[in-house]
Amino acid sequence: MPPGCRTTLPPGVHGYVMQRNRTGGLHHRPGDEDGCLDISARPSQGHEGWRTPTLEDTDLPPIPSESITDYSQYGAIAHRENMARPGVDDIDTDNDPDRKQGSHDHDDEAEKPKDLSWKQRMQHAxxxxxxxxxxxxxxxxxxxxxxxxxxxxxxxxxxxxxxxxxxxxxxxxxxxxxxxxxxxxxxxxxxxxxxxxxxxxxxxxxxxxxxxxxxxxxxxxxxxxxxxxxxxxxxxxxxxxxxxxxxxxxxxxxxxxxxxxxxxxxxxxxxxxxxxxxxxxxxxxxxxxxxxxxxxxxxxxxxxxxxxxxxxxxxxxxxxxxxxxxxxxxxxxxxxxxxxxxxxxxxxxxxxxxxxxxxxxxxxxxxxxxxxxxxxxxxxxxxxxxxxxxxxxxxxxxxxxxxxxxxxxxxxxxxxxxxxxxxxxxxxxxxxxxxxxxxxxxxxxxxxxxxxxxxxxxxxxxxxxxxxxxxxxxxxxxxxxxxxxxGEDKTEGGFKPIQRTKTNQSRQEAGSQA
Structure with missing residues (x-):
């Protein structure tokens, strides 16, 4: 275990969860030693370092109930400490579909027109x-x-x-x-x-x-x-x-x-x-x-x-x-x-x-x-x-x-x-x-x-x-x-109309040229 990480759990417990690498864009915070498992972050499918339990996990030694209680208490304390630190989000939004979707929603909200002619509204009939x-x-x-x-x-x-x-x-x-x-x-x-x-x-x-x-x-x-x-x-x-x-x-x-x-x-x-x-x-x-x-x-x-x-x-x-x-x-x-x-x-x-x-x-x-x-x-x-x-x-x-x-x-x-x-x-x-x-x-x-x-x-x-x-x-x-x-033609499930996709691609090309 890396130095600086204190826990009441036995060493064998750490075999149940893989360590998660931190993203390069995040700043180091006091108390966050490199290699420590950030158990305050909610597990999300697609996070690097998290894995789905397999059948082989049943061969591992069972976790004592006291250790589980201590582990939960440690997680609650770490969660409160992280919530108290403003301005830092430890979740990788590139790998988190919920956060990623939320960012796209803000972008879409900014792109929504305020007024359209009836001719333009017919596009959504x-x-x-x-x-x-x-x-x-x-x-x-x-x-x-x-x-x-x-x-x-x-x-x-x-x-x-x-x-x-x-x-x-x-x-x-x-x-x-x-x-x-x-x-x-x-x-x-x-x-x-x-x-x-x-x-x-x-x-x-x-x-x-x-x-x-x-x-x-x-x-x-x-x-x-x-x-x-x-x-x-x-x-x-x-x-x-x-x-x-x-x-x-x-x-x-x-x-x-x-x-x-x-x-x-x-x-x-x-x-x-x-x-x-x-x-x-x-x-x-x-x-x-x-x-x-x-x-x-x-x-x-x-x-x-x-x-x-x-x-x-x-x-x-x-x-x-x-x-x-x-x-x-x-x-x-x-x-x-x-x-x-x-x-x-x-x-x-x-x-x-x-x-x-x-x-x-x-x-x-x-x-x-x-x-x-x-x-x-x-x-x-x-x-x-x-x-x-x-x-x-x-x-x-x-x-x-x-x-x-x-x-x-x-x-x-x-x-x-x-x-x-x-x-x-x-x-x-x-x-x-x-x-x-x-x-x-x-x-x-x-x-x-x-x-x-x-x-x-x-x-x-x-x-x-x-x-x-x-x-x-x-x-x-x-x-x-x-x-x-x-309407029923809104962007969903990864589907985007052709015209909108082309517009986004052209913006990216224009940005790269600039």
Whole structure:
């Protein structure tokens, strides 16, 4: 042991911790003899001199309990002495990611602009903006399924449907403007660890609009609309399958995610698949006598719905594992927990709707046989199985809903902070699926109490939609969104946009030349 280091520990204890070399930039302080272990410094992964315990450590002699107590007391005294010495930080910020990140935060704060034009703010119009249209279209879908009808309810739903189309076109204009003015942001949006997860939101919004077209337009316009929506259904099938595969492949080949940062938003690339069941259910109900066409649509919808749910089920397990090992997500990420409600809820509403329509379609031709079974009997069996299977999934959706609700309720307290982001629309869209699933269960089992619960949920959803939209407008005015380092395109996880990286490199080159 170097001279000047006094400790009551036996010499063998020093074999458990490797000595840490001091950085060259630090000044020598009285009492800090070279080679002494500075036990006041908190261990941080990446510090030179600290090591991870290995299996060989179990072969070392045990530390007496008295020595551990003395060691802890010595560490507390040294910590107080070091805290009393002003101006010296014994932590190597180059190797400490927390300190290093803190220094970068100060640099970023200094670089943040005070004012930007709307043209410049369009650079931060991310794919997550399509969550607005997902929520608005979901409200229109819920209003169409309300079992207790009154005069004007159709008109209210139609207003939400038309408003959703306007939102959809405006958001596309914002996204296109961003990519035209800042072309490098297109690739960055596909490889960003957060924004890339929201790319499929435009396809989910497109599918929701197609569902609303069937609900509010079929029988009101003409026969040409039936042919159009059938073609659009098959296009939507191709887009949903291709996009979900492409996005997951891009994520898996360009990014590395950690379980500590996992949220149900990882399910988002599968969401285009999850609305194909409800789409097929609504469309097959409007085709009338086109039995073969309706059956093909139901089979396709059920198949794609199953793919989406099973993919989501695998991510469910990762999410539960993350909760067991890392506790709840950070408060700004908790609205995304509601995304876990969607897969089960969409599957319930789609499966029950398709099974019900299959019976209607087959009953129109009593002599029809389905898979070598009399058609009407086969349809009844399938409907019975679908209804009972859906009870499990409906219960699972409610379970995730209450987990998400109570987790977010903790953030209501005054000492907590949840800044607005576009993921707040997760308060709306997955719950619209849960509401339509509740109506489907009530219809399948003819329970009026469940219908009333669905109606209450509908009123709450409309109020929540209005609150979130108001918060969105307020966030735009207060520069909380559409602003550098404020949205889903912010620098995180080591990811930096190309343009910003080039700017930093040019500054370094200019400094070296000077």
């Amino acid at each position: 991310t794919w997550a903006w399509f969550t607005l249209t997902m929520a608005t279209g979901g409200i229109a879908n819920v209003l169409h399924d309300v079992p207790y009808r009154f005069k004007g309810l159709y008109t209210i739903g139609l207003i939400f449907f038309l408003l959703n189309i306007v939102f959809y076109l405006v958001i596309w204009a914002m996204i296109i403007t961003r990519f035209v003015l800042y072309p490098w942001t297109f690739k960055a949006s596909l490889t960003h660890p957060t924004e890339s997860l929201f790319v499929p939101a435009f396809a989910v919004s497109f599918g929701t609009i197609l569902i609303n077209i069937v609900e509010y337009g079929a029988g009101e316009v003409g026969a040409w609309l039936h042919r159009t929506v059938v073609v659009l259904f098959w296009i939507d099938c191709g887009v949903a399958i291709g996009l979900s595969i492409a996005i997951y492949l891009i994520l898996w080949s360009t990014l590395t995610f950690t379980i500590a940062r996992m949220t149900p938003v990882w399910i988002f690339p599968a969401y285009p698949l999850l609305i194909m069941g409800p789409h097929a259910a609504n469309l097959s109900d409007k085709l009338g006598g086109a039995m073969s066409q309706a059956i093909r649509i139901i089979i396709a919808g059920f198949t794609i719905q199953g793919i989406g749910f099973l993919v989501s089920l695998t991510i469910y397990s990762a999410f539960v594992y993350r909760l067991m090992t890392q506790k709840l997500p950070a408060e700004p990420l908790r609205p995304g927990m509601f995304v876990s409600v969607g897969p089960s809820a969409f599957t319930v509403s789609g499966t029950i709707g398709m099974a019900q329509n299959l019976q209607k379609v087959i009953a129109s031709s009593p002599t029809y046989e389905f898979m070598d079974v009399p058609g009407l009997l086969a349809a009844r069996i399938l409907r019975l199985c679908a209804n009972w299977m859906s009870l499990w999934l409906w219960g699972l959706a409610w379970w995730f809903f209450f987990i998400s609700l109570l987790s977010n309720a903790q953030c209501i307290r005054t000492d907590h902070r949840m800044p607005f982001s576009m993921t707040w629309f997760s308060f709306i869209f997955p719950q619209t699926a849960l509401t339509t699933a509740t109506f489907a269960i009530a219809e399948a089992f003819n329970v009026n109490a469940i219908r009333v619960i669905g109606c209450v949920m509908t009123v709450i959803l409309i109020l929540a939609w209005a609150v979130v939209v108001a918060c969105m407008i307020r966030a735009i005015v207060n520069k909380q969104i559409l602003w550098p380092e404020k």
